Amino acid sequence: MSEIVKTEGIVLSKLDYSDSSKIVSIYSEVFGKISAIVKGGRGKNSKIGMVIDPLNIVNLVLYNKEQREVQLISSAETVCYFSHLHDNFERIKFAYSVLELLKYLTVDNEINGRLYKGSKKILQLMDKGEEQPEILFLKYFLFILQETGFEIQMSVCSICHKVIEKEKTNGFNYEHGMLCNDCKNLYHTFLEIPGELFEQIYSLKVGMKLKNYNLPAMKKLIFALEKFLKYHLHGFNGIKSLQM
Ligand SMILES: [Zn+2]
Structure with a gap:
């Protein structure tokens, strides 16, 4: 038996399916990441097909069947359409990078309310355009790594576990993470982290x-975190939107 359920969600991607339908991936507030089908979604006059577009935040009504892998969308309406993002190439590149991370780093049906709220908020801030998109993206990258079990530890060295002295120049290695000043000289260091930069990363x-x-x-x-994730997450080949 299927039941009718409602949730808000961020549309991650959309693909053609059969002659007339679309398959979409959505990170939803109530069910986590789900796949759903929009019947007739390829038609030019399909209202749902237009509402359900990557980057949009939507309110969904679904026919939910637990055993079914792909849910059926009954109706949808727009909660947020980010018009400023669509006008700005630099900003949209980073907004799509947020969607990519959200898609790669989450598993189906795993609910995380904090991750949902944080993802929605960062897209809203990118759309607002008051802050540099690179900085917002970096903040989000550190946040989603933490929420999905890949947190970058900053208090102790990832190799010798000594407390990291912030005023010294430390290092970052994409295999281990943060390295103290001593270990930095013994292991391959991808990025030198002087005290000031360390403080900035911590603030973000x-x-x-x-x-x-x-x-x-x-x-x-950003490049260093991407390399770190490539090393630790099997099958992840980097963020395609950043290469645009
Ligand atoms: Zn160390």
Whole structure:
């Protein structure tokens, strides 16, 4: 038996299915990540087909069947359409990168309310455009790693477990994570982390706003986290949207 259920969700991706339908992947508030079918969603006049588009946040009504892998969407309406994101190439690139991470790092039907709220919030901030998209993305990257079991430890060295001295220059290695000043000289270091940068990463990790930062260093850090994830998450080949 199927029941009718409602949830809000972020549309992650959309693919053609059969002659007339679409299969969509949605990160939902109530059920976690789900796959669903939009019958007739390929038609030009399909209202649901238009509402359910990647990046949109939607309210869904589903015919939910627990044994079924793909749920059937009965109706949908828009909660957020990010019009400013669609006008700005740099920002949309990072917004799509958020969707990619959310898709790769979550498993079907695993509910995480905090991850849902954090993902919605970061897309809203990217759309608002008051903060640099790279910085918002970096903050989100650290957050989603933490929420999905890949947290970057910053208090102790990942090799010798000594407390990291923030004022020294430490290091980052994509196999282990954060390295103390001593281990940095013994192991391959992908990125040098001087005290100031360490403080900035820490601020982003706890969700604070950055007042001053060096943008090239922040971009390098995004690249370092991507390499870290490639090393630790089997089948992950990097963020395609960042290569656009
Ligand atoms: Zn160490």
